[in-house]
Amino acid sequence: MKKTWIAAGIFLLSVGGNGFYGCSPKKEEKEKQIVEAVATVEEEIKEEQILYGINIDELDIVEGVVGRNQTLSTLLAPFNVPYQIIDAIAKKSKDIFDVRNIAFDKKYTVLTSKDSSSQAHFFIYEPNPAEFVVFQLDDQVDIYKEAKPVEINKREVAGEINTSLYVNMVEQGISPDLIDQFADLYGWTVDFQRLQRGDKYKVIFNERLVEGQVVGVDDIQMAYFEHRGDPCYAIPFEQNGELSFFDQEGNSLKKAFLRDPLKYSRISSRYSLRRYHPVQKRYKAHLGTDYAAPRGTEIRTVGDGTVIAASYTSGNGNYVKIKHNSTYTTQYLHMSKIGKGIRVGKRVKQGDVIGYVGSTGLATGPHLCFRFWKRGRQEDWLNEDIPPSEPILEENKAAFERVKTEKLAQLASIPYQQPSTDEKLLTQK
Structure with a gap:
């Protein structure tokens, strides 16, 4: 004023x-x-200099990156901060940000006095690109966490597969998180293990940017996939108070189970009544589906259910077994470790992390052996016909047709990215 x-x-x-x-x-x-x-x-009207919400007119700025094995104490040692204050910060910060979680290669900033003492008044730590934690180091110790301003950027991406879905999407700047969402969306419609060159995709989504850097993606808003010339749309529509995706015929793309217990991975061995066992060196039935993945990859439950086993055996290694209902049960073998809190009686929701890929038990390398029971009998998961969720109801069909017309026009307006000259030559070879 x-x-x-x-x-x-x-x-x-x-x-x-x-x-x-x-x-x-x-x-x-x-x-x-x-x-x-x-x-x-x-x-x-001279503007104050503000950094991390702090007036720094009377302060000097020291920026750095956390080195290996550095702690809050070692980071603040050069800045004349009394030990009592460091100790008070460590105790007070546990509910906001535990200083024991300060990690290697993360950015930090120290704001110091401009006088000869160079005493630190603030220590700011960035656990990720979107947030920062402020430690006030004066007599009145204070700790608080803030989020950086987020910009939303709508993206419309279209492409044609000439290498693989994953590679081509990454080349277009699509994050692995969104690729996982895409694979889950079409998991029961498209066999991603058997894609062909020339298959096409389109996807509309929002990116979250902080200081020009992508820090995350929101859920897919709309998508299209064409496999062997057969188109399949993912059209968003709200029914019964829930936003779901439907194909162009009004059938739901959602089913009771996720298609894969690992995010976008490679099937290394399928269900077989006679397979040569690489450890036991003999032919025997392999009543599961093996997914090759690096050690430590998250394993997720394919559906809601109750844990009925979480243990170790010499054959299965670390494993978890989940009963979903009176019909279906699933089992996850050879984990490097079972997920935190996963124990008998625990209720889990579709997509919850229940363990991590390993090679415990009878396994020659890191992978997940996934087993599936239907009415007490092991079945081939990849050939199972899982019932879909409810299709568009009769009373909603007119509204769905209006939404579909609008969304299909929007997708049609997105041009496919043309491959570069090098990509064209690669495709022709």
Whole structure:
């Protein structure tokens, strides 16, 4: 408000009227008043220097990256912070950000006095690109976490597979998280293990950007996939209070189970009644589906259910077994470790992490052996016909047709990205 009144005074000085001109002072005095008023405005409107929400006009900035085995104490050691304050910060911060979680290669900033003491007044740590934690190191110790301003950027991407879905999407700047969402969306419609060159895709989604860097993606808004010339749309529509995706015929793309217990991975061995066992060196039935993946890859339950086993055996290694209902049960073998809190009786939701890929038990390398029971009998998961969710209801068909017309037109307007010259030559070889 003060700046506004000063600016208004300058305006009156420049145009006359009832301001300074109305007092009829001597010319020299009037000019002096104008000069002084302008200087006042310039001083008042001078912007404060703000960093992480802190006025740094009287502070120096020291930036750095956490080194190996560094802790809060070692990071603050050069900045004359009393041990009592560091200890108080460590104790007080546990509910906001435990200082034991300060990690290698993360950015930090120290704000120090400009005098010779160079004592730190603030330590700011960035656990990820979207957030920062402020530690106030004065006598009044304080810790708080803030989020950086987020910009939403809508993206429309279309492409044609000439290498693989994953590679081609990554080349277009699509994050692995969104590729996982895409694979889950079409998991029961498209066999991603048997894609062909020339298959096409389109996807519309929002990216979250912080300081120009992508820090995450929102859920897919709409998608299209064409496999061997057969198109399949993912059209969003709200039914029974839930937003779901439907194909162009109004059939739901959602089913009771996720298609794969690992995010976008490779099937290394299928269900077989006679397979040569690489450890036991003999032919025997392999009543599961093996997914090759790096050690430590998250394993997720394919559906809601209750844990009925979470243990270790010499054959299965670390494993978890889940009963979904009176019909279906699933089992996850050879884990490097079972997920935190996963124990008998635990209720789990579709997509929950229940363990991590390993090679415990009778396994030659890191992978997940996934087993599937239907009415007490092991079946081939990849050939199972899982019932879909409810299709578009009769009373909603007219509304769905209107939404479909709008969404299909929007997808049709997205041009396919043309491959580069090098990609064309690769495709022709």
